[in-house]
Amino acid sequence: MxxxxxxxxxxxxxxxxxxxxxxxxxxxxxxxxxxxxxxxxxxxxxxxxxxxxxxxxxxxxxxxxxxxxxxxxxxxxxxxxxxxxxxxxxxxxxxxxxxxxxxxxxxxxxxxxxxxxxxxxxxxxxxxxxxxxxxxxxxxxxxxxxxxxxxxxxxxxxxxxxxxxxxxxGAAPLASEPHAPSLPSRIVKPTTNTDVVARYYRSLVNAEAGFSQLAQRVGLSRAFADMGSDDAVNMGGPDDPQFVVGAANIARAVAPVNGDSPATITWGADTALVSSSGDLGITFGVIRPKVQQDPSAPSPGSAFFTIWRRASPSAPWRYIAE
Missing domain, CATH: 3.10.450.50 (Nuclear Transport Factor 2; Chain: A,)
Structure with missing residues (x-):
């Protein structure tokens, strides 16, 4: 994300x-x-x-x-x-x-x-x-x-x-070992019940909104640590030749300073895709500053997508790749 x-x-x-x-x-x-x-x-x-x-x-x-x-x-x-x-x-x-x-x-x-x-x-x-x-x-x-x-x-x-x-x-990546695959416990028959899939969609959109709201309360570092999977990855910046791995490491990379202060940005899911099994999905949105420096020329923000995973349709969503 x-x-x-x-x-x-x-x-x-x-x-x-x-x-x-x-x-x-x-x-x-x-x-x-x-x-x-x-x-x-x-x-x-x-x-x-x-x-x-x-x-x-x-x-x-x-x-x-x-x-x-x-x-x-x-x-x-x-x-x-x-x-x-x-x-x-x-x-x-x-x-x-x-x-x-x-x-x-x-x-x-x-x-x-x-x-x-x-x-x-x-x-x-x-x-x-x-x-x-x-x-x-x-x-x-x-x-x-x-x-x-x-x-x-x-x-x-x-x-x-x-x-x-x-x-x-900026530079060629170092040789990288494969990461263990992200797997469900079993493969199930897809559902065609649109009401069920719509419920999964809403839960995913709500998870993204909750992520932003958590950051407003406890800061970006804590929010990224709490909302990510232990095996989550982040693309990092142009100076990072490798992916950032692990929610704790991502939290430190996202907010190296003042990470415990309430976030000065906000975001949400403008749209999303979700599997019919309700355990994997992706959100798309835009990050914007909470306070615009120049109201006459508002910041366009930064677009993102985040891939989410959960163990079952009743489990909480956690980001797995962004």
Whole structure:
């Protein structure tokens, strides 16, 4: 969601990364270690199979993109209704609009490749997320590097990206071990009950609002620590080559000073997506200062998205990736 957005403006868009030697591009090297037989006796293998498939699909889109323009690469994997946080507090919606925004990047003439380091899926097997590192190879051979995060929805034609962002970083990332996947305890049949899904949607929107309200009371540091999962990740800033891992670390990164003072910013969910199993979802919104410095020229704010997870539809939501 917000750590870097709070410190600086937001910018937009399991495998091991090969170190970048002499311009070598990012590449997936290996899968997470297989589970032991003892693990299989107590765990449903279906969730792991589902997230493994999603990670393979993410890598497959990367492999295909190496021969495509940025426009064609993004068009292939984006859902028609893809959403992306963008500059000056804008949330861009729709494939054509998101791609048009992405093509404003200096990397628009580059060939993209990326490697996910973690994935997760919902209990209904229809929503998921991945994040990792992306390299853009320019015609002159120069490489630029980014972190990326994607939220996926499984459509009749297959998995497609429903939300995407990337954050440029100043240097090539260090080789990174895969993070353990985010898995539900089991895969369940999707529900078609719109009232149930609407209730999940409201609970997710309310969780985002509650996050902001908590920050007004106890400060950003405590709010980020309390509302995040132990294995949550944040994209960090352009000077952070790696993802920030863990709610406690994210809290320190978001508010290195005065973190216990009531927040001077506010935010909420303008829209959201939620799985029919009610355990995975994503919110989109804009962070704004509580007090405008110049009422005649209000701040446009900083757009964000946050991926949320919970153990069951009756459990509290906690952010897992932002």
């Amino acid at each position: 917000r750590p870097t957005l709070l410190v600086t403006s937001a910018l937009l868009l399991a495998a091991v990364l090969t170190p970048l030697h002499g311009g070598t591009r990012l590449a997936a090297q290996r899968q997470p270690a297989p589970r032991r037989n003892s693990d299989r006796l107590v765990a449903d293998p279906a969730p792991l199979a589902a997230v493994t498939t999603l990670l393979e699909i993410d890598r497959a889109f990367s492999k295909t993109s190496s021969d495509l323009s940025m426009r064609a690469a993004l068009d292939a994997m984006f859902a028609d209704g893809v959403i992306a946080p963008w500059q000056r507090g804008e949330i861009v919606k729709g494939k054509a609009a998101v791609i048009r925004a992405m093509l404003q990047s200096p990397d628009s003439v580059a060939k993209l490749s990326w490697a996910p380091i973690r994935g997760g899926v919902s209990a209904d097997g229809l929503h998921g997320f991945t994040f990792g590192y992306l390299a853009a190879e320019h015609p002159d051979g120069r490489l630029s590097h980014s972190k990326y995060m994607a939220y996926w929805v499984r459509e009749p034609r297959g998995w497609r990206v429903a939300a995407w962002k990337r954050r440029p970083i």
